[in-house]
Amino acid sequence: MIKTNPHLRIGQREVESVIAMTELVSGIDDQQGGRYARPMAASFLVNAIGPYLKAEAPDEVRRALLSAAADHCYLTGYMAMDERLDGLANRYYLKALELSRLAGDELTFCTTLRGMSVMHGDLGDGVTAIRLARSASAASPQAGPRMRAFLAGQEAHAAALTGDRALAMLRIKQAESAMEKAESQAKAFGSYDPSALHYHISQVRYELDDLDGAIKSMQESHQAREPAYRRTRVRYGAMLAERKFKAGRLDEACTDWHRVLDEYPLVQSGRVDDRIREMQTLMTPHLRNPSARELHDRSRSMAT
Structure with a gap:
């Protein structure tokens, strides 16, 4: 059970603020990735949601807050996973399970x-x-x-x-x-x-x-x-290029990877970084091919 603070009372307005913040951060995550958005979500979780969870509230408001807090924890965990901070993601996920169970969500x-x-x-x-x-x-x-x-x-x-x-x-x-x-x-x-x-x-x-x-x-x-959904587009675009490469379609793969690199600087995502490193690994044995060489050199210059 969560201990309550008798000196603080909340209502539906605070619940709506949690929902609005979660939606805002989710949109930023979709565009720019978890590494950029998660610190905002984590800060709001500590500085706003934490005190709200300890505040006095009517039962209906408390259930709604628990549900909104669970959703926020889930999103924060998802962004931590996107950063490749999997242990941290798991802790957020476990907290989301706890809160959603309490809320009946x-x-x-x-x-x-x-x-x-x-x-x-x-x-x-x-x-x-x-x-x-x-x-x-x-x-x-x-x-x-x-x-x-x-x-x-x-x-x-x-x-x-x-x-x-x-x-x-x-x-x-x-x-x-x-x-x-x-x-x-x-x-x-x-x-x-x-x-x-x-x-x-x-x-x-x-x-x-x-x-x-x-x-x-x-x-x-x-x-x-x-x-x-830019972050998803970049990550899955890289996966598509990898699969074309494995199918022997090198020129098509290089074209797709260049599209990925066009947007890569706009995304802060550990999982996207993984895909760029995989592309560099796949290209290394093929550097005599002009398309592969150009792609490899471009990706390395961007990383630098």
Whole structure:
């Protein structure tokens, strides 16, 4: 239980300020990356949300505050993961689970479990990723179609990481079906949209050794992505280039990587940095090729 401060009382206005700040920081993160946005979120968490959580409040306001604080902790954890501060991200995620449980906020609880699954998948830990993805799905039995697609897409990717082809394909079909229903309705959940679904399909195909299919789906993801998500566009653009390179399409890959480098200086993201380093590693054996040499030299000059 959280101890309360009898000398401080809050109302719905403070809850709305937490929601507004979370939305503001989320937009900055989408454009500029976690390394830029997380310090703002962390400072607000300590200096505003912390005291609010200890303040006196009516029960309805307290539940709303716990829910808003949980969402803010989840976002802060996601940005820490984007920085590649995975231990710190996990601590924020655990706090988000605690707060959302206290609030009875099923949506944020399962979203956080899903975020933890993404983190472990990025680290190559498919076993933990699939366990967390299943827990996320189980935590939200009454989810609407967009949320079901959101959860099924991650479970499909995690299953593919473990080599479970049958489960991965089943979950992708479920995600596609749920997304079709969701798109026929008003948008109701965050940023999970056809672009995100195509990304999950690409990830599943890639892990199941369908390289051409993975490239096709990643291109479809790119075409469907909203302009606001620059950090995602840069990171996934680099992943698309990597896959084209592995398919022997060197010139196309170099063209895509140059597009990535056009926006790379605008993004502060450890996960994007990982992709640039991977590109440099892949190019090193091919420096006799003029396109590869030009790309490699450009990326090194930007890093310097």
